[in-house]
Amino acid sequence: MKFRVLMAAAALLSFAGIASAQKGAWIGEGTFGAGVSTGNTETRDLAAGLKLSRDSGMWRPSVELLADYGETDGTETRNRIFAAGQIDRDFSERAYGFGRVSHERDAFSGFESRSFVGAGVGYRVIAADLTSWALEAAPGLKIDETRDIATPVAIPGSTEESFAVIGSSKFAHAFNDNVRLTNDTSVIYAETSTQIGNSLAITSALSGALSARFSFDVRYDTEPPAGFEQTDTITRVSLVYAFGK
Numbered sequence: 001m002k003f004r005v006l007m008a009a010a011a012l013l014s015f016a017g018i019a020s021a022q023k024g025a026w027i028g029e030g031t032f033g034a035g036v037s038t039g040n041t042e043t044r045d046l047a048a049g050l051k052l053s054r055d056s057g058m059w060r061p062s063v064e065l066l067a068d069y070g071e072t073d074g075t076e077t078r079n080r081i082f083a084a085g086q087i088d089r090d091f092s093e094r095a096y097g098f099g100r101v102s103h104e105r106d107a108f109s110g111f112e113s114r115s116f117v118g119a120g121v122g123y124r125v126i127a128a129d130l131t132s133w134a135l136e137a138a139p140g141l142k143i144d145e146t147r148d149i150a151t152p153v154a155i156p157g158s159t160e161e162s163f164a165v166i167g168s169s170k171f172a173h174a175f176n177d178n179v180r181l182t183n184d185t186s187v188i189y190a191e192t193s194t195q196i197g198n199s200l201a202i203t204s205a206l207s208g209a210l211s212a213r214f215s216f217d218v219r220y221d222t223e224p225p226a227g228f229e230q231t232d233t234i235t236r237v238s239l240v241y242a243f244g245k
Contacts, residue, residue, distance in 0.1 A: 026244055028052035031213065033238025039229050040108055045070030045078045047236060060088040068234075079107035094124040100138060100166070109232075110225030112145040114195070116188060118166060136168045142190045146225050164190040178205040193223035203240060211240040 031049040045068050053062035063085050070078030084102035091097060099119040105112070118140015126133040142164035168186040175181065180203045188195040201215035217234040224230055 026052050026054045027242075028244060029240050029242045031238045031240050033213070033215075033236045039232035044072070045234075047238070049238075058090045060090075062086050062088075077108065080109075081105050088122065094127065096122045096124075098122055098136065098138065100140075110146055110228035112147045113143075114145070115143040116164060116166060117141050118164070120166070131173045133169070133171045136166075136170070138166050140164055140166060142188060142192075144192060160192050162190040162192045164188055179203070193221055196220040196222075209242045211242065213238045213240050 028051045031047070033047050034044065047066065047068045049064075049066040051062070051064050053060060064083070066080075066082040068078050068080040070076070082102070082104045084100065086098055086100040088096045088098045097119070098121070101117045102115065104114045118138040120136060120138020120140075122134055122136040124132065124134045140163075142162050144160045144162075146158050146160070166186065166188045168184070170182075170184050172180065172182045181201070182203070183198070183200050185198045186196070197217070197219045199215060199217045201213055203211050203213045205211050213236075215234075215236050215238065217236070219232045221230055
């Protein structure tokens with residue numbers, strides 16, 4: 001099944017590249033930050049991220065990559081990688097359809113990996129110069145791989161596949177030319193477990209393409225494996241470099 005998910009991701013991103021090959025330039029941002037996390041781990045960590053998108057008329061492919069790494073007293077205490085690809089296709093000025101694939105690996109959670117692949121619809125509730133707000137929903141396939149647990153009772157890892165529905169809210173508001181607030185919320189509902197995430201960030205321009213960002217992320221799982229907490233939080237200050245704009 002992992003092979004099929006990877007093939008689906010490759011097909012989606014390949015299609016995105018073909019669909020947008022005629023016009024439109026890639027734009028995005030790279031981030032580097034440091035922060036403090038609580039929950040399953042309490043550590044100082046470093047993070048690097050990359051977001052890319054391309055507007056070629058009706059088609060808008062986008063890619064997101066994020067890597068977290070942390071150590072406490074010389075011992076690795078955080079190691080997480082997240083990747084997602086999405087392609088949007090406009091139906092009207094406000095309505096659009098999309099396909100999405102995401103994959104996450106976290107060495108310090110109860111899950112070896114978590115994946116989602118699905119397609120659905122979105123609607124731009126607000127599409128103003130300073131403020132934007134979009135809602136999305138999509139059915140799909142959710143795949144959770146749990147890791148082996150040795151104590152207090154040995155529990156072997158397993159792979160669970162389930163029908164899921166993803167819902168998301170993407171809000172952004174520019175207070176002025178220099179300060180921008182964003183709040184992204186996502187819910188992946190499935191019978192096995194439900195993941196809820198929220199990312200609140202304030203970005204302030206420093207000089208040219210360089211900005212500073214303060215963010216607070218919360219990730220919640222309704223049914224984590226035994227011995228793991230339901231909630232993880234990350235508070236982070238990052239440098240952001242915008243390109244292609």
